[in-house]
Amino acid sequence: xxxxxxxITADLVRELLRDQHPDLAGLTIxxxxxxWGNQMWRLGDGLAVRMQRMDPTPEFQFKERxxxxxxxxxxxxxxxxxxxxxxPSERFPKHWTVMTWVPGEPLDHxxxxxxxxxxxxxxxxxxxxxxxxxxxxxxxxxxxxxPRNYTVGFEDVLRAVAPDSIAADLQAVWDDxxxxxxxxGPSVWxxxxxxxxxxxxxxxxxxxxxxxxxxxAGDPAWDLAAAWVLLPAGTAAQxxxxxxxxxxxxxxxxxxxxxxxGLFLMLIGQNGDRGLPGGKPHWGPAGRAALARVxxxx
Numbered sequence: 001x002x003x004x005x006x007x008i009t010a011d012l013v014r015e016l017l018r019d020q021h022p023d024l025a026g027l028t029i030x031x032x033x034x035x036w037g038n039q040m041w042r043l044g045d046g047l048a049v050r051m052q053r054m055d056p057t058p059e060f061q062f063k064e065r066x067x068x069x070x071x072x073x074x075x076x077x078x079x080x081x082x083x084x085x086x087x088p089s090e091r092f093p094k095h096w097t098v099m100t101w102v103p104g105e106p107l108d109h110x111x112x113x114x115x116x117x118x119x120x121x122x123x124x125x126x127x128x129x130x131x132x133x134x135x136x137x138x139x140x141x142x143x144x145x146x147p148r149n150y151t152v153g154f155e156d157v158l159r160a161v162a163p164d165s166i167a168a169d170l171q172a173v174w175d176d177x178x179x180x181x182x183x184x185g186p187s188v189w190x191x192x193x194x195x196x197x198x199x200x201x202x203x204x205x206x207x208x209x210x211x212x213x214x215x216x217a218g219d220p221a222w223d224l225a226a227a228w229v230l231l232p233a234g235t236a237a238q239x240x241x242x243x244x245x246x247x248x249x250x251x252x253x254x255x256x257x258x259x260x261x262g263l264f265l266m267l268i269g270q271n272g273d274r275g276l277p278g279g280k281p282h283w284g285p286a287g288r289a290a291l292a293r294v295x296x297x298x
Contacts, residue, residue, distance in 0.1 A: 008051050010029045010041065047083070050099055061096075064213060075125060080099040080100055082098070103200070103207070105201055106198075108196035108280070112201055113205075125209060130245065131189060147257060150260065173255055174259055181249040191215055195229060196230060199226075222254075229258050262287045268283045
């Protein structure tokens, strides 16, 4: 564990529930694999406990507490909805939240076999999400701006992990995204972190979306990158046809952002291969597959 990490066990979760939400303390508690900034524990059949772990501030949980109850009723897929709040205490000096459980399996441990259905489902979800956000909606922090603002980061990760055989082609995709016009529409709700661990699948298709801690109001291209990051090869065109709200500039920005996301998946996979904290070896193949789809285009 790192210096800032608190060991979270089932006994600790039960103790915290007994102190603050005793009516839930008798439910079965099971650890959910994965997670870095937050650790998840399944609570009974229909709930989960989201524990702040490596995140330096509770900002991400606070965003979910404030906005998911607003967004969830109009979204066509299940998302986690906060139902109880856990406050810092002497036993655990960080925030935690009891949320509804989204059934299924994270895509980084599952597969999509019904590609057209998944493309339509994801497009419908993002159409419902990408509506004008109110003035008080959270703004982006380390993401959300035009791709040109992230060129240094892109080129660093490109040099770190991109195979020589495709590096020049990926650079060309990025350069095209940088040259694309900026988003000129209203700031819309954006999930902001659509990668394989944050999408839930069942029966070969997408059945839920989780982890809205990075949500912000801004350019929808950050979510549209999921056409290449999440969906099987050959389904990007179906996705954009069903989404029907993306002009060519948005698609160009999204494709560049997908290239960056694919490289970061490879980097996290590489870190996993090296045994570094936060690394996930199985993300490497997911990143390489995403990059292959990016280079194919729409």
